[in-house]
Amino acid sequence: MTKLYRTLLFLLAVTACFVWALMGSNALAQTIKIGSSLSVTGPASFLGAPEEKTLRLYVDKINASGGVLGRKLQLIIYDDGGDPNKARTNATRLVEQDKVAVMVGGTTTGATLAMMPIFEDAQIPFVSLAGAIEIIDPVQKYIFKTPHTDRMACEKIFQDMKSRGITKIGMIAGTDAFGKSMHDQCLKVVGNYGITVLADESYGAQDSDMTPQLTNIKNTAGIQAVVNPGFGQGPAIVTRNYRQLGISVPLYESHGVASKSYIDLAGPAAEGVRLPAAALLVANQLPDNDPQKKVVVAYKTTYEKATGEPVSTFGGHAYDGLNIVVAAIRRGGSADPKKIRDEIEKTSHFIGTGGIVNMSPTDHLGLSLAAFRMLEIKNGDWTLVAATH
């Protein structure tokens, strides 16, 4: 008898659970689900961590001020640790289990490329936060991205060289993924600016001395400037060796070293170095009539106040992605994934931290070269180089 009683009680409990779960999911259906897979831990955590903080911060802010279309946003973030396999699993989970309406994430290019087919098949829009141009070239219907590409960084550098009358350059690139990719992109576009590369050297990402390579560049007759596509500590050592050898032509670094630690590591050797970077880096130095000034200063202040950490361009990519999506949902008046996609593609004159975004069916990035600012290091700080074109 007691056994039967227990069984009945158990069944009752199970039923109750089901009912509760159904009610729960009904209540959740009122929210708009935004999915995300980020490299919060692992080797790319310095990119993923600020992205995660930014997404949480701004979803909370949007919800606190009434949400979107009268509905709250529900943010579902999974950590992929920088592993494309894990990212793919996360993507499947977001699509099949969580049934997200839209995806903002994908910290690294590898993770993004692994997740793209899943979202394309499920017809759910995916705004990536990774750098490589392969994500949006060729254009896929449901895939977008917010960060500028390294090809644009090359173009910005060459544009600046052209305006200074420089036509013959040397290149010294890191052999890591970032350095190599940018090196290849630079070689693809360099001809468009009437510039020829006379010396093309490389160094390992962990090398501690680049004077032999730089000596070769120094001894190549006619070089008017040097470009160093690289990431991490390599460019700091290149900069120091550059000054040690007394090379006097201008040195251009990439957006990969656009952080205070580069200036700190390279020390006085960094004086006069030029590099392209996002407006966020020089938020407070932008002239008041700059259209991006308000946005980048507001993001910088909000982020630094909430986290106590200095702002980074990577968190800015997440800010741009989230706000492009939210604006698309508001414009379309619907949280249907296909509707959101159509509206993201119509994004025009959206002012973000990375630049002014104008998307089209053939351009799922929507940034122009104006997104990059040319900076010069003076007295140990960034200064804006006045546009001469």
Next chain:
Amino acid sequence: MAAFLQFAFSGLTVGAVYALVALGFTLIYNASDVVNFAQGEFVMLGGMVTVVLLAAGVPLPLAALIAIAVAIGVGVALHRLAIEPARNASPVALIIITIGASILIRGIAQIVFDKQFHKLPAFSGDAPFEVLGATILPQSFWVMGGTAAIVVLLYVFLERTILGKAVLATAANRLAAHLVGIDTKLIVTLSFGIAAAIGAVAGILVTPITLTSYNVGTLLALKGFAGGMLGGMGNPLGAVLGGLLLGLMEAFGAGYISSTYKDGIAFIVILVVLFISPRGLLGRRSVERV
């Protein structure tokens, strides 16, 4: 000529660091037959501890001394806690233990310090000297001078002191040394301590040029090991020679042949040398007693 000199300066500076790492390998290998792959972590500790202390306001000489002491402590602990308890394990097992220890030290360093790169100020200014059209940083003299001083000190210690002779005796035959009353366990511990100190000094000397972070040790351990193999594992002079040669090959390879393949060039030369002379350039003078 200027280019040649420039490559030579670069190679000698980098090579001096490889030489010190290789020397650490050799000392421990001689005393205990262990190839200590945690040798690179001592270089990292020397640099990182100095950086952190300097940032905390400790004057540079004192910070450097404390860093060396910390590295010695870690080296001795490595021997007493990880190597000595497994003394009877096979050499391969011991090597795996040292690899494990290096991962552990790196992991702890990552938490205790941080994941950023750091620099130290150069000991005597940043203004490069000009020599026949090539330039050399004052810090490079510190690195090369420091290496030379360590080699001389080590030589005097090993050849001219009772303790040093005990180290040599233990290296030659541990059982026999034990039988004549030498505390071989203490001697092996001492070797770990000296190797750690040499690594730390290398880290402190080179950080103003190369920067440092929690994971610089791995590559240095590999390069130092390659240098040691080239010179002849077990021969201190061979270690120094091998390290310097490796640094020079990298610099000349990058300068004259191709910067893309400079590591490949160095390793091909090492392979060729080892094919011709498997014990390295100055192989261990091993005498078989019958």
